[in-house]
Structures are given as C-alpha cells and as structure tokens.
Amino acid sequence: MGVIPIVNENDTLAVSEIKFGDNDTLSAITAAMVKADYLFLMTDVDCLFTSNPRTHPDAEPIEVVSDIMALEADVSSTGSSLGTGGMSTKIVAAKLGTSAGVTTIITKSSKPGNVHDIVKYLQKIRPVSLSGKDCTPAGKYSQETAPPPPLHTRFLPSETPIQSRSFWLLHGLTPRGTVFIDIGAYNALQNKASLLPAGIVAVDGHFAQQEAVRLVVVERPSPSALNGDFPLHGQEPKEVGRALVNYGSIEIARIKGHRSTHIQPLLGYADSEYVAFRENISFFQPDDKQNASDTSTM
Secondary structure, three states: OOOOOOOOHHHHOOOHHHOOOOHHHHHHHHHHHOOOOEEEEEEOOOOEEOOOOOOOOOOOEEOEEOOHHHOOOOOOOOOOOOOOOOHHHHHHHHHHHHHOOOEEEEEEOOOOHHHHHHHHHHHHOOEOOOOOOOOOOOOOEOOOOOOOOOOOEEEOOOOOOOOHHHHHHHHHOOOOEEEEEOHHHHHHHHOOOOEOHHHEEEEEEOOOOOOEEEEEEOOOOOHHHOOOOOOOOOOOOEEEEEEEOOOOHHHHHHHOOOOHHHHHHHHOOOOOOOOEOHHHEEEOOOOOHHHHHHHOOO
C-alpha cells in the first residue's frame, strides 16, 4: 500500500493490561506479525558505536550486524532521552525483529529522510553470500551503482526465522504462570510430541484454560525430597519456551505426574489427554534466553 506505519505505544495503548512496556518491543512484534520488510528504530544517534562517541573520540560506527548475539557496542547512555525505552530496548527489539526475518535498522530520528535513503540503498545492493558470525557485513555487496547511505546500523535477518504463530506464542502473549516439566517431557516435546501430565513436575501461578504459560525444565526430585507443590531441588531451572494449556493451574496441579487415563478419575472430566498440544508450544531459539527475560513482563 506504500504506507510506513509509525508505532507509538504512548498514543495508541492506554490500557495497562495490553501495555508492552516500550515502543521498540511493540514495533518489533508488529513488524514480525505483518511480515514487514524493514523495521526502523529511531533514536538520537546515527547508529551503534563500538564505544560511547561522546567520551571516546576513537569510537567506530557499527554499520552491519550479522550475529546480534556477538554484538559488542556501548549502549550505556545513547538513546536514553527518546520514548519509553533507551538503546538497550532497541537491541532487544532488534533481536525480536531479526529472529522473525525482519531487517532491523537503527538510525537518527531527527533525520526522517534517512528512512527513504536507506531503503533506496538497500534495494540497489545485491547480497552475494550470507555467511559470517561476527558483527561485520554477512557478505559482499555490489555497490557500484549505490551511493553511500546515511549512517545507520543494520541488523541482518535470521536465515532460519521463526514462524508467525511461534513468534506470537513466544512474544505476543503475556504468560500467566509457569509449568515445570522434567527432562523426559522436554525431550519428547523436541520430538514433536504433545505435553502429557506425566511429564509435569509442578505448577506456579494462577491461570485458566487456553492461557499462555512459561515452560521451565527442572530436575525431577526424589519422593523423599518433595516438599510441597513447588519442587525446585537439583539443577538450575531453565525456561525453554511457552505454551497454551488445555487445563487451568488448579487442574494441572491435580493431574501432574499422572497418566492421561487418570485425568477423568482425578478431575471428573477429561477435555483432552494432553495438557498442551504440540502446535500450541514454541521454544526459544539457541542464545535467545535474554529475550525471554526481557519480554516476560509484556
């Protein structure tokens, strides 16, 4: 349609229950859900730098980031005066956007013409390869006919972007509680199985049927170590993904650790033999654990 949507949470969302926390996160989720070509994160500096250019004259601009997890940049003070989030929230938004296959760009808000010039430049260059893991251009580009673009930082999209429904489950819903599963259940889910009550160790929080929950892998304690309904003994719990559940927290607490054939006797009914269907479960990608903590309060 030739339209550039401008996302500003301050103006569009006044209900606390659907507040995402900052414009950058909201814009990244919006870009992913509509499969946008580009996401521009406008700030008060031209781009990311290797160190703070206000205190380090030798700071170098970071023009292309092919592996955001390897990014080394100074975000301590830049971008802090704009909107509801500083530069750190823009890095989180870039992780979300690129994981969904959206090219994400940081550039200066006081120069809105940069958007047009950068897009024009990107439409003229031709990627030759998509290899490389450092914060450098991921490939060589043909730039004979493309004049230098305005200064900016461009985050290249993931070569294996997560699907829209998976992105929605991971980042578009507010988790209402936590379901703790053992390693056996986790391995079964990795092999495309649905979540059975037998693999559930514990439940935390109060949530209803068809609400989103965090999935956390824990070591199943021995019966002698079990102390109450919240066993977190053994190795460090690890959040691995999110799920839409077929039962509420009270029902799951009753059927956890039992076979599916026991659901009817324990609850008096059985809506499903599974606590969550596999299509309603999504896992974070490797090295994406920071996104989990940064977006869990959305």
